[in-house]
Amino acid sequence: MPQNALSTTALIPVPENRLRKSIVFTNIDTTQNIFLDTSLIPTITSSNAGIRLRPGDSIAFNDTLDGEPQIQDSWQAIAGAGTPTLLWFETESIMR
Secondary structure: OOEEEOOOOOEEEEOOOOOEEEEEEEEOOOOOOEEEEEOOOOOOOOOOOOEEEOOOOEEEEEHHHHOHHHHHOOEEEEEOOOOOEEEEEEEEOOOO
C-alpha cells in the first residue's frame, strides 16, 4: 500500500484516477491528526478540510455509495502537526 509522510503543507498524495472504484485511507500515526479532502478545494488546511482522521483511524469510500466524481478525483492531505503517515489503498474497475 502506498504511504506518504505528511507535514503542515498540503500535498496531493493520491492522484486523479478515472478507473478508481474505491479508496481507503488510514492514519498510522499514534499522536497526530491527518486532514483530507478532494481537490475541489484549491488548497486544504486543517480548518477547511472535510475529513479528519484521528491517530489510528481509517475511512473508506466507494463509487456506489459516495459517487464517482468524489472517488475518482485527486485527494489532498495535510497534517494537523508533526509528520504523521497516511496509508492508502485503491481498487479499480479493470485488472491490469
